[in-house]
Amino acid sequence: MSTVLQIIEIVLPLLYLGLTGLYARNFFDQEHEKRTARTGLYGLLGAHLGYLTLLGVAQHAWPLASMAEFLSVLSVSLTITYAITERAEEDSNTGMFFLGIASIFQVFSSVLMEDITTKTHPLLLENPIYGIHVAFTVLGFAALAVGALDAVMYILLSRQLKSRELGLFFRRLPPLIRLETMSRIATLTGIALLGVGLGLGHFVAIYILEDYNLWDPKIVIMDAAWAAYFVGFVVVKLRGLSGIRMGYLSLAAYLGLMLMMILSNLLTSSFHSFQP
Amino acid sequence: MSKMSTEIGAISFSHQNTTLAERDLLAFSSSEIEQSLPIFRDKLGGEVGILSTCNRTEFYASGACAPTLWEDVKDLVAGIKGVRPTRLPSPKQLYGADAARHLFRVSASLESLALGEDQILAQVKDAHEHILEAEKKSPILDQLFQLAVRAGKDVRTNTTLCQGNVSISSVSVELAKKIFGAFKRYTILLVGAGETGVNAGVHFKSAGAKDFIIVNRGQERGERVANQFDGEYMPLHRLSDACVRADIVVFATGAQHPLLDLESMRNIMRARRNRQILVIDISNPRNVDPRAGEPDGVFLYNIDHLEAIVQENLQERTDQIPLAENILDAYVQEWDAYLRARRVTPTIAALSKHFKSVRQQELDHFRNKVSEEEFALLEEFSKRMIKKLQHNPIIYMRKAASSNELRSEDLDLVIKLHGLLDDD
Numbered sequence: 001m002s003t004v005l006q007i008i009e010i011v012l013p014l015l016y017l018g019l020t021g022l023y024a025r026n027f028f029d030q031e032h033e034k035r036t037a038r039t040g041l042y043g044l045l046g047a048h049l050g051y052l053t054l055l056g057v058a059q060h061a062w063p064l065a066s067m068a069e070f071l072s073v074l075s076v077s078l079t080i081t082y083a084i085t086e087r088a089e090e091d092s093n094t095g096m097f098f099l100g101i102a103s104i105f106q107v108f109s110s111v112l113m114e115d116i117t118t119k120t121h122p123l124l125l126e127n128p129i130y131g132i133h134v135a136f137t138v139l140g141f142a143a144l145a146v147g148a149l150d151a152v153m154y155i156l157l158s159r160q161l162k163s164r165e166l167g168l169f170f171r172r173l174p175p176l177i178r179l180e181t182m183s184r185i186a187t188l189t190g191i192a193l194l195g196v197g198l199g200l201g202h203f204v205a206i207y208i209l210e211d212y213n214l215w216d217p218k219i220v221i222m223d224a225a226w227a228a229y230f231v232g233f234v235v236v237k238l239r240g241l242s243g244i245r246m247g248y249l250s251l252a253a254y255l256g257l258m259l260m261m262i263l264s265n266l267l268t269s270s271f272h273s274f275q276p
Numbered sequence: 277m278s279k280m281s282t283e284i285g286a287i288s289f290s291h292q293n294t295t296l297a298e299r300d301l302l303a304f305s306s307s308e309i310e311q312s313l314p315i316f317r318d319k320l321g322g323e324v325g326i327l328s329t330c331n332r333t334e335f336y337a338s339g340a341c342a343p344t345l346w347e348d349v350k351d352l353v354a355g356i357k358g359v360r361p362t363r364l365p366s367p368k369q370l371y372g373a374d375a376a377r378h379l380f381r382v383s384a385s386l387e388s389l390a391l392g393e394d395q396i397l398a399q400v401k402d403a404h405e406h407i408l409e410a411e412k413k414s415p416i417l418d419q420l421f422q423l424a425v426r427a428g429k430d431v432r433t434n435t436t437l438c439q440g441n442v443s444i445s446s447v448s449v450e451l452a453k454k455i456f457g458a459f460k461r462y463t464i465l466l467v468g469a470g471e472t473g474v475n476a477g478v479h480f481k482s483a484g485a486k487d488f489i490i491v492n493r494g495q496e497r498g499e500r501v502a503n504q505f506d507g508e509y510m511p512l513h514r515l516s517d518a519c520v521r522a523d524i525v526v527f528a529t530g531a532q533h534p535l536l537d538l539e540s541m542r543n544i545m546r547a548r549r550n551r552q553i554l555v556i557d558i559s560n561p562r563n564v565d566p567r568a569g570e571p572d573g574v575f576l577y578n579i580d581h582l583e584a585i586v587q588e589n590l591q592e593r594t595d596q597i598p599l600a601e602n603i604l605d606a607y608v609q610e611w612d613a614y615l616r617a618r619r620v621t622p623t624i625a626a627l628s629k630h631f632k633s634v635r636q637q638e639l640d641h642f643r644n645k646v647s648e649e650e651f652a653l654l655e656e657f658s659k660r661m662i663k664k665l666q667h668n669p670i671i672y673m674r675k676a677a678s679s680n681e682l683r684s685e686d687l688d689l690v691i692k693l694h695g696l697l698d699d700d
Contacts, residue, residue, distance in 0.1 A: 157454070161451075161454065161455065161575050162569075162575060164577065164581050164584075166585060166588075170454060174457075175453065175454055175455060175456060175457035176454065176455045176456075176552065177456050177457055177552065178457050240549030240550050240551075241550060242545075242550035242571075242572035243550070243552055243572070243573060244572050244573070245550075245572060
C-alpha cells in the first residue's frame, strides 16, 4: 500500500501540471478541441479522490493529519469548485488559473508528504467536531483561494481595458463585473467558513485538549489573519473601494494568509503540529 | 440526341465597379425578383438566378445564353428599371468556373464591402429560395447555390473570417459587454441626440439594454429621442448627475469644447462609490478630456481608440483570406465534378430510353402469342434483364465523368454502338 501511495504522490502533481498545461494551451489557442481537457479534469478528480480514500483507508483516519494532507485536500476542493464552475458556465477559459494554483498546492503536498509507515495520526481526528472544524477550515481556504483567483483575473482584464490593449484576457475572460461579483461572494463565503472553522477549532481545543493555551503563537497568527480579512472586507464595503483596488487587496490578503500559515507551521511547533 | 449546355455565366454590379447611385438603380426587391425571373427565363431560354443586396446586384444563368448573358439581358434590365440601356453601367462578366468561384466568394463574404460580414449568406439563401420557388425547375443553378451556401457556412465555421467586430458601434457594444456582461440591469446615457448617438443607442438596445437617459442641449429633440428609447430626458447642465446614474455613457455631440474633464470625473466617481463606468466618446472634436479616463473604474474610449480596434479586427479577418480561398478551392472542384457528371446525363438518358424501346418492341411481339401469366413473367424478366445490362455502362460513365477520365470518344462509341443518334 505504501509503495502505491508513494507512486501516486509522484504522479498526481505531474497530472495536475499536465492538465494545467492543457488548459493553458486551450486558453492561448482556441482552435484546439476542449473535450480532452474536460475528460482529463474528471479523470484527475477521480484519481485524486481515489488517492485520498486510499490514504484514509491505509491510516484508518481522515487524511487531514498533516500540512501535506491539508494541502492535498485544499487542492482537490479547488479542482471540484472549478469543475462545477466549468459545467455551469460552459466556459473553460478560467481553468488555467484554477488548476495552476491547485497544482502548486499539490506539488507542495507531495513534497511534504511523509511515508505512511512512519506516520501516526492524532486521535483527535476521531472526534466528529474536530472533523467538522477541519472541513470548514479547508473549505474556507478553498473559497478564499477562489476569491483571490477571481481577483487576479479581474486585475488582468481591468488593466487591458484601461490600457486599451485588448489581447487574450479581453477575449477569453468573463465580464469584469461578473469577476468582481464572484470574487466578492467567494471571499465572503471564505471568511464565513473559515470563521466557523476557527471557532470550532477553539471549541475543540478548550473542551478536548488538556494543554490548550489561547496565546499560542499559531492561534494568535491565524485568528489575527482571519480578523484582518474580516475587517478588510468591512472597510472595502463601507468605503466603496474601486474594483481594481479591491482586487489587489483580495490577492494580497490571500497571499498574506497563506504566508502566515506556512510561517506559523515552520517556525513554531508548539500547538497544532498536526501530530499527536 | 439533344446537347444541353451546362456552363454558367454571371454578371456582377457591386461596390467594386459601380457607384452607390448606380447600385440603387439596379437593385431588385424580393417581389421584383419573383416577377422578373420568369421573364428573364423566357427571354434567355435557360436557368436564371438573381442576387440583389444593398451592395450588389448579380445575375446568374445556365445554358446556351451564359457566354452572352449581359448582351441578352441588358435591354430587359433597362426596361424593368425604366432607363435607357446606355445609362446602365458595365458589369463584371464571368463565365464557367470563374462564375462559380465568384458566387462562392460572395457567399463567404470575401467580396463584401465589409470583409467577413454575416448578412450576405442569408441573402444568398434568399436568392436560392427564389430559384427553387420559380415555376420552371433550375437543377444546375439549384446545385450551384446549394454549394455556395455550404461554402459560406464552411468558411464561417473553419476560419475566423467573420469574427471580431468591424464597426464603431459594434465594437462599443462588445467593450461594454466585456465590462458589464448583459445590459438589462445597466443604464445607458446618450449625450447628444443626433444621428450618431441615436445609432449607438439602437445598437445597445438591440443588444438588450432597457434603461436609457438622453442628455441634449435642445430639449425638444432630446425628449423625442428619449421617447424613442422609452428613456428619460435630462438637460445638459445635469450631465454630471446623469453620469452618476449611468453605467455606459456615449458622447456624440457637436460641442467644440470638452463637456467632461478630470475634476468632474473624480467627483462623479466619488458619488458613484467607484462603480465602473464605460465612457465612449465618438464626437469630433472630442467631448471628453483624455485625462478624465485616469481615475480607477473609468474606462474611456474615444473614436481613435475604437477605430484602432476596428482596424485590428479587420487585419485579423484579412489574414484569414488564404485559408478561406483554400476551402473554396474544394467547392470549385466539387462544382467541376458535378458539371462533368452532368455532361453524361443526356447519353445515359438516351441509353435508358433505347433499352426501354427495345424491350417494348419485343414485348409487343409476344403479347398475343402467350398466356397472360406468361406475358407477366416476360415483362418481369425483360425489365430485370435491361436493368442489369445498363448497370455497368452507366456506373462506368458516371464515375469516369466525375473523375475527369471520360473522353468524348468514349461517349461517341457508346452512342454509335447503341445507335442512339438514330433513336432521335
